[in-house]
Amino acid sequence: MELTEALRTTGAVREFTDEPVDEGTVRQLLDSARFAPNGGNRQAWRVVVVQDPVVRRTLRDLYLPGWYEYLAQVSAGLTPWAAVTDRDLERRAVEGADEVAAAAADGPGGFAEHLDEVPVLLVLLADLERLATVDRDLDHYTLVGGASIYPFAWSILLAARDEGLAGVMTTMIVRDEAAVLELLGVPDTHVVAGVLALGHPVHQPTRLRRGPVDGFTTVDRFDGPLLGSG
Secondary structure, eight states, X not given: OOHHHHHHHOOBOOOBOSOOOOHHHHHHHHHHHTTSOOGGGOOOEEEEEOOOHHHHHHHHHHHHHHHHHHHHHHHTTOOTTXXXXXXXXXXXXXXXXXXXXXXXXXXXXXXXXXXXXXXXXXXXXXXXXXXOOTTTTOSSOOOGGGGGTHHHHHHHHHHHHHTTOEEEEEOGGGGGHHHHHHHHTOOTTEEEEEEXXXXXXXXXXXXXXXXXXXXXXXXXXXXXXXXXXX
């Protein structure tokens, strides 16, 4: 697939057919993605391919409470767990997560409720001994460490798109990270960066909706002129 087309058509897909994805294909995706840019070429990522049905169901069960808290916050008009937010409103919204869970139990369920049935589940870990986290001693929330991990995740999704597959990265299981690390036997030098769910899509998106460049780009200052405005 031509690169620009891949960049413009690789969206988040959460609904897959029952068609399996063989280990050889998964290995090929990872083999292509390993060339992703990363700090010092230390490749501080680690991948656990989750195949055991019991482990998969446990991951699903760890995923769901955070998912229902997420939905409760969205219903309250919040960006879930935003670093800058109304914490009181967030707390009240999360208190209603049990009602969201009960409502979900009455329906067929979606991606979250059927996470264990996804053809490919990859738990992406980050090695804290190999990440140059220049933000380590700051006193506020930042995103720096992910710069050496998430390009790898994106490369997996692009490689999947090239193979006619699709998927999504989700970070919801970080809400119960300690349980995930114990479940997978992960040492305390590592943290969970997210989960990649992959498979053959029920529908492959080709027309994505995103905000225009003018909505996020200025020159020289945050309140500077728009790029190309003169």
